[in-house]
Amino acid sequence: MPLVSLKAADSPRLNGVDREHVEVLAQGDIEPILVHRETLRVVDGMHRLQAAGLRGEETISVRYLDGPADEVFLHSVAANVSHGLPLTLADRRAAARRILGSHPDLSDRAIARVTRLSPKTVSAVRRVSTGEVPQSNARVGADGRSRPLDAARRREAARAFLVEHPDATLNEAATSAGISVSTACEVRQRMRRDKGNSASRPSAARETRDRGPAGGEGRAAGSRCAGPGRPRRTAALAKDPSLRLTESGRALLRWLNERAPDLEVGRQLMAAVPPHCTVIVADLANFYAREWQRFADALDRTDTDTDTDTDTDTDTGEE
Template sequence: MTVQQDVGTQPRERARMPIAELRDSDSPRLGGVDEEHARRIAEQPDPLPPILVCRSTMAVLDGRHRLRAAELRGEDTVEIELFHGDPDAGFLLAVRRNALSTVDRKAAAMRLVSTYPEWSDRRIAAAAGLSPKTIAAARATAPVPRQSSRMGLDGRVRPLDRVTGRMRAAELLASAPGSSLREVAAAAGISIGTAKDVRERVRLGQDPVGPRRREDEPNAPQGFTDSLELLNNLRRDPSLRCSEVGRGVLRLLGAHFLDRREWDRFAEAVPRHCAKGMAQIARQCAEAWSDFADKVERRATRERR
């Protein structure tokens, strides 16, 4: 079961709820509500998207700025989307749904490490929008019990000490050669695939541990994964998705956001006689995006001043 399946695919019901019946959440956003940001949302002519609320606590998980914007508009009720899950799962979903600063995400990661110590660094990193190295550093300072195994992004539980598990499997295969792979895996605390590899190594007279492998490798480069999470955060930001121009920019970003392997596949498909023209246009597009990035950063710098 993936992180997304943990909290992101549950069916949710919508309702109209009095603002007075909602309570502030245990938000991952440390700075609270930005009044200027809420005012800009309130000035948008479009209806406000539903606010995500935890059903068990009636706490706002995602949409505190929209809630404040509704108050600034003088509205007494808001449309909500109910999340049927426990508060810890609600906080996890809030981390995924909110556009957070790096400081906010690191603080949230500390809580996630304490709440889900059995999760791997990569699994928590995917949820918090940080790198696995950052999660490993947070785990080193968090007061959590030591785990003998951790659950990866794919939902599989793997032992932290791969040597012990493999050696135990080799002993079981030697003492009870008729045991099934499932029995060996369960007894040694390893995956069935690892048990199969150990059995083959024992059969060939090789070291059952073998060379170190990255058994929890993600399906995509970490840089791409981090950028994808950042893009998803931008897509959830009301100040972008509630304006026509913001939605247009997000559509353009999404259309150009591809895994490096996809770009390689496209490059291989370009005929040689089209290569020069294609490269020229691609570089012009790259320059346009670079210029756009510079303008966005300069504007943000001016507003901070």
Template sequence: MRIGDLLPADSPRLNGLDEAHARQLAEKDSELPPILVHRPTMRVIDGMHRVRAAEIGGRTEIAATFFDGTDAEAFLRSVVANVSHGLPLSIADRKAAAGRILASHPLLSDRAIAAYTGLAARSVGGIRRRSAADLPQLNVRIGTDGKPHPLDRAAGRLRASEIIAERPELPLREIARVAGISVGTAHDVRRRLRRGEAPVPGGRAKARGGAERARMNPYGRSGTRDPHFTLRRLAGDPSLRQSEAGRELLRWLHTQVVTGDDWKKRMDAVPPHCADAVAELARQCSDTWQEIARELGRRTPAE
């Protein structure tokens, strides 16, 4: 193909093309292997030094093989090619490439990314931890065998309980797929919720610290979460929807919760001479809700 039709590589090399290496290739008498080109963009995936060597030799065409895939897949292919042959990638190049692969393929395990980049799995794990704030928190990793492996089975159960609360009509197979657990485990989670039990068996919960036990509640304890969101999830919980007492509780909660700016709209209706009485009523209700929160806070997820 014509060299003039090619675009520069999205290379894992931080310092770009090495002119001295390209000149060494240009002096070789043997035919160089075809370059690899991303067909959708005509960007070089592997072989920029060979392209430069051809230009130095006065050639206008070069042998090429095409790759049809996404930009992220093309970059991954570029890293693998540059690690396996040609001018070696520096440690800095490999670490930067690992960071990009983590961002584009967060499901890949540390060992899988290490195999692609030529780094140690421990180094990839360190990069993942430093990038944790920018990466999605997933419960599954795709290993070097190409199969998904759950990181934390308890976390998968918790995720399944959240999905069931939000969309109770979903089939078990779909719940299992999204939560990264087996269909049998998803079935067990649904059955436990219907019995009013925690999604994770109590024995596993006891082995965890206080911070982990707090996570056993699929509705969370965030003080900034929208109460309407929590109400919707409670309303979808089978253990509440399928009992009269649970439905009565849901109806009561919907009439009691005051959120956002709802209360501000009501304050204009309070005459000045009633302000103290309404304020006292608000304080009394606040005290009651605090007592409810303390009582429920003393209960463990197993209870």
């Protein structure tokens, strides 16, 4: 491109162009410079541009940078700290202060990666520049993801939403609290673990029902399915004549036995789930879990109704 068509760089160098470095570059081959395509502003290569002019050349080879104009300075800093005449510590600290002013949502670690400063140094610059730097409620990390500063409060809001709307999707929970879908998934999983821990101890109502009205052994204690663990329960079912000696009963036993290995297989397959698929798999697992819970609730209601009918018949007989 013609030298006269290019705009000077928005350089991060506090002292501008180093004349001695220009003269050194003019002695050898001049590599292409980096130019922002939309504005034709030099992003990286002002010393090479001046060296070409010093040699009397009218054009220079360029490479184009595409992207928003407000990110040109970021690219300029990143390019100048990686090669060529090194930026001084003062240059890099000044660049960090300026980036904080134009991109306050960038995290300390992301700015440190651009300026080659430590995150602690960037944090110190942010604290000193509190009055000058616009405040943001989120930080964009080095991975490009935006994370809210009030993450704990937003997680609690997602938890409250899921308590009020247990059948809501992860997308709905994430939108309501202003968090990512993956964070909403973590909140739901934690809620499920907490619920499982609290459910590991029988409630007072369940204990009363199991003991019976007079404190004796109730339905659960006298059931053939009683006993710790799944194997003993399935074995008790397999001995029940009403299941073992009927076609429909045997089909039920086969179906229950086929489901049991799925739990262990599922645990083994968890390691094979790619990170970007975890949310979808979790949603499916939640759907299946809800269907199983409806199935169990329906059985509980049926059993309760049966107990009530039996008590009524007995009372009628005594009358």
